[in-house]
Amino acid sequence: MQQKQKIIFVINPISGDLDKSLLEEEIRCFADSENFWFHIYRTTGTNDSIKISELIKTHTPDIVVAAGGDGTCNMVGQLLLNSSIRMGVLPSGSANGLAMELCIPAPIKKALQTIIHGSPKPIDVIRINKNYISLHLSDIGVNAKVVQRFQKDTVRGFWGYGKHLIAELMDAKPIKFSLILDGREISKSAYMIVLANASQYGTGANINPKGKPGDGVFEVVLIRAHSIGHLLRMIIPFFTKSIDQLDYIEVYSCKKAILKTNKNQVVQIDGEVIGSIKEVEAEIIEKAVQVMVPQYALTDNT
Numbered sequence: 001m002q003q004k005q006k007i008i009f010v011i012n013p014i015s016g017d018l019d020k021s022l023l024e025e026e027i028r029c030f031a032d033s034e035n036f037w038f039h040i041y042r043t044t045g046t047n048d049s050i051k052i053s054e055l056i057k058t059h060t061p062d063i064v065v066a067a068g069g070d071g072t073c074n075m076v077g078q079l080l081l082n083s084s085i086r087m088g089v090l091p092s093g094s095a096n097g098l099a100m101e102l103c104i105p106a107p108i109k110k111a112l113q114t115i116i117h118g119s120p121k122p123i124d125v126i127r128i129n130k131n132y133i134s135l136h137l138s139d140i141g142v143n144a145k146v147v148q149r150f151q152k153d154t155v156r157g158f159w160g161y162g163k164h165l166i167a168e169l170m171d172a173k174p175i176k177f178s179l180i181l182d183g184r185e186i187s188k189s190a191y192m193i194v195l196a197n198a199s200q201y202g203t204g205a206n207i208n209p210k211g212k213p214g215d216g217v218f219e220v221v222l223i224r225a226h227s228i229g230h231l232l233r234m235i236i237p238f239f240t241k242s243i244d245q246l247d248y249i250e251v252y253s254c255k256k257a258i259l260k261t262n263k264n265q266v267v268q269i270d271g272e273v274i275g276s277i278k279e280v281e282a283e284i285i286e287k288a289v290q291v292m293v294p295q296y297a298l299t300d301n302t
């Protein structure tokens with residue numbers, strides 16, 4: 001007799017300010033109809049990685065599902081690094097950038113169908129400063145500071161983000177840095193430096209039109225605007241996937257990047273601020289996590 005699939009659902013109860021009771025109910029119904037074993041773990045924000053890794057050891061699941069935003073995906077992805085256990089995503093955060101990138105549908109039923117009946121897609125991750133990974137987009141400069149302000153605020157959503165973005169743009173100063181890209185050194189200054197395994201933020205803003213999470217490289221995107229006017233002129237190209245056409249945007253594909261700045265800079269990884277640091281070392285780990293995606297989202301070079 002064929003063994004039942006075993007799935008651990010990691011649910012972030014606070015992500016996206018959404019009540020997750022309906023989500024849990026849908027999981028129970030779906031498990032009945034599809035006949036799989038499941039366990040639900042609700043994150044607390046403290047020592048979740050340790051507790052989930054114990055659950056993985058005890059239950060040896062086939063799939064671990066991240067039900068939350070990009071931060072929850074990042075935590076689950078780190079636990080499944082270079083493992084044959086697949087990762088599922090139930091998009092339910094305030095930012096679901098990775099899910100959008102991988103065409104994982106937002107409605108719960110369709111997302112559950114994808115987890116059970118979709119196909120595993122190997123994606124790269126960027127290892128950052130030994131202890132962190134980025135599945136999606138990480139950055140230094142304006143956006144990281146906006147994320148930092150946003151996390152301390154009680155107002156969420158588009159308007160919460162928008163008001164902090166305007167405040168940061170008004171105060172933005174270029175960062176001076178040296179950058180070694182696959183052994184080649186350049187010295188520059190920029191308002192923002194993005195380490196991009198993917199193409200677009202959860203807002204839909206496309207920062208890296210050539211970004212593909214499974215292509216074996218990541219992009220370093222330098223936003224070298226000279227004025228606030230330049231920064232504002234990026235808004236339309238963000239949504240027409242043409243940001244790389246602007247003459248103050250530079251995009252480099254690489255496997256390894258070492259960035260050194262003269263002052264501490266705020267760094268955010270997949271939507272979570274990790275602190276203020278002067279040195280960032282980033283390296284691609286190819287095909288490190290197998291994520292369940294819809295069949296139609298599987299193409300060779302994405």
Ligand SMILES: Nc1ncnc2c1ncn2[C@@H]1O[C@H](COP(=O)(O)OP(=O)(O)OP(=O)(O)O)[C@@H](O)[C@H]1O
Pocket residue numbers: 012013014015016017043044045046068069070071072073092093094095096151271272
């Ligand atoms: N029960 C909890 N209480 C408070 N924080 C939690 C809890 N569970 C997880 N977290 C925190 O949630 C964050 C991850 O949230 P995630 O990115 O998945 O969703 P999000 O809605 O996009 O988040 P955010 O509200 O920060 O935008 C992590 O910082 C994690 O520590």
